[in-house]
Amino acid sequence: MAEFKPGPQTKIKRIPERGSYEKESIYQILDEALICHVGIVQDGAPIVIPTIHARIGDQLVLHGAPASRLLKYIAGGNPVCVTVTLLDGLVLARSTFHHSMNYRSVVLMGSGKLVDDPQEKARFLDALVEHIIPGRSKEARGANEKELKATTVVSIPIEEASAKVRTGPPVDDEEDYSISVWAGVLPLKISAEAPVPDSGLVDGVQVPDYVSEYQRS
Amino acid sequence: MAEFKPGPQTKIKRIPERGSYEKESIYQILDEALICHVGIVQDGAPIVIPTIHARIGDQLVLHGAPASRLLKYIAGGNPVCVTVTLLDGLVLARSTFHHSMNYRSVVLMGSGKLVDDPQEKARFLDALVEHIIPGRSKEARGANEKELKATTVVSIPIEEASAKVRTGPPVDDEEDYSISVWAGVLPLKISAEAPVPDSGLVDGVQVPDYVSEYQRS
Numbered sequence: 251m252a253e254f255k256p257g258p259q260t261k262i263k264r265i266p267e268r269g270s271y272e273k274e275s276i277y278q279i280l281d282e283a284l285i286c287h288v289g290i291v292q293d294g295a296p297i298v299i300p301t302i303h304a305r306i307g308d309q310l311v312l313h314g315a316p317a318s319r320l321l322k323y324i325a326g327g328n329p330v331c332v333t334v335t336l337l338d339g340l341v342l343a344r345s346t347f348h349h350s351m352n353y354r355s356v357v358l359m360g361s362g363k364l365v366d367d368p369q370e371k372a373r374f375l376d377a378l379v380e381h382i383i384p385g386r387s388k389e390a391r392g393a394n395e396k397e398l399k400a401t402t403v404v405s406i407p408i409e410e411a412s413a414k415v416r417t418g419p420p421v422d423d424e425e426d427y428s429i430s431v432w433a434g435v436l437p438l439k440i441s442a443e444a445p446v447p448d449s450g451l452v453d454g455v456q457v458p459d460y461v462s463e464y465q466r467s
Numbered sequence: 468m469a470e471f472k473p474g475p476q477t478k479i480k481r482i483p484e485r486g487s488y489e490k491e492s493i494y495q496i497l498d499e500a501l502i503c504h505v506g507i508v509q510d511g512a513p514i515v516i517p518t519i520h521a522r523i524g525d526q527l528v529l530h531g532a533p534a535s536r537l538l539k540y541i542a543g544g545n546p547v548c549v550t551v552t553l554l555d556g557l558v559l560a561r562s563t564f565h566h567s568m569n570y571r572s573v574v575l576m577g578s579g580k581l582v583d584d585p586q587e588k589a590r591f592l593d594a595l596v597e598h599i600i601p602g603r604s605k606e607a608r609g610a611n612e613k614e615l616k617a618t619t620v621v622s623i624p625i626e627e628a629s630a631k632v633r634t635g636p637p638v639d640d641e642e643d644y645s646i647s648v649w650a651g652v653l654p655l656k657i658s659a660e661a662p663v664p665d666s667g668l669v670d671g672v673q674v675p676d677y678v679s680e681y682q683r684s
Contacts, residue, residue, distance in 0.1 A: 297506060300570070331513045340599060346607045347611075433664070438658070445652070448636045450644050
């Protein structure tokens with residue numbers, strides 16, 4: 251199975267048995283996550299900004315307004331860290347000490363570049379929409395020339411990345427199993443509620459299946 | 468209403484009308500979020516690590532293993548950024564360009580310190596459990612002396628912080644309202660599924676209400 255090579259910053263040091271460098275696991279987590287948190291350095295201090303992403307092959311793509319300091323920083327080839335985290339459940343142990351969460355996370359380090367070819371940009375912007383809600387980019391009006399100019403797109407090669415995953419029940423100390431307290435896992439997921447139609451819809455337009463049947467995981 | 472003073476890094480520059488420095492909004496977002504993403508700088512590069520947090524008054528508290536590089540960094544008084552993001556919905560516009568998300572996020576910049584008083588530490592660890600699942604710290608066995616020693620707790624004063632919030636329907640270009648495509652908001656939330664009891668439970672132990680009726684927002 252294809253694996254990434256851990257670098258000094260992506261090597262899993264804490265609880266290494268939870269770590270993975272497998273491409274397939276890493277790609278799956280990146281693809282399921284709706285948002286990522288991007289870390290940059292400004293004047294020596296860290297800044298973490300949430301944004302949406304899409305994985306296109308072995309690249310991670312971000313977008314935003316040309317004025318965005320985040321995108322200017324990435325377009326400048328500076329070192330960046332992109333982290334995504336999926337919460338799968340609360341792990342309730344008999345002791346507070348062994349409480350935990352089931353989760354899947356990816357930490358990706360790298361440096362990006364500007365995507366300036368208009369056709370590639372348009373394709374990447376569609377991929378961002380498809381990442382969030384598959385089927386949508388075929389229905390909505392695609393970006394026109396003015397909108398393409400008003401959007402900055404950057405790509406970061408996925409080369410140094412690691413995943414960390416916890417699954418399964420709580421693990422208590424032997425002597426705590428006799429405590430009369432409920433223990434187990436409370437699974438969590440992102441769920442969609444009833445779609446709220448915009449007030450100005452054209453008469454007769456129905457909610458598409460990709461909206462009414464939306465599921466993330 | 469109490470407000471934080473925006474600093475150079477927390478001042479909302481992009482779409483400032485979405486920004487807020489109100490304590491109440493910021494605290495509410497911090498309190499609802501199950502996890503945060505913490506940014507640090509190592510060898511000039513950013514690293515973003517997901518972890519759980521709790522707000523205790525005007526402090527944000529994090530915890531982990533004493534070997535954690537994240538906690539060592541924070542305990543050393545280095546500049547840190549903590550970001551939390553709540554996703555409230557997908558905003559589907561007629562054009563891909565105007566697609567968006569409804570969200571509430573907080574970016575907090577500061578520097579922390581080690582919490583070394585054992586009593587304060589124990590209280591903060593209970594607060595971390597209560598933050599995730601209210602009611603739990605009264606039932607589970609609290610940390611003993613050995614466990615307290617095996618846990619590092621740090622606190623960061625909440626002084627420089629800003630919130631960014633988007634709510635409401637899509638906003639399309641005037642000429643796009645005639646396009647026959649569904650538009651609106653697909654609300655998202657974190658929901659709990661049926662609790663999975665651990666296999667070694669003491670006979671007769673029931674699922675507590677704070678588990679079976681768990682809701683986040």
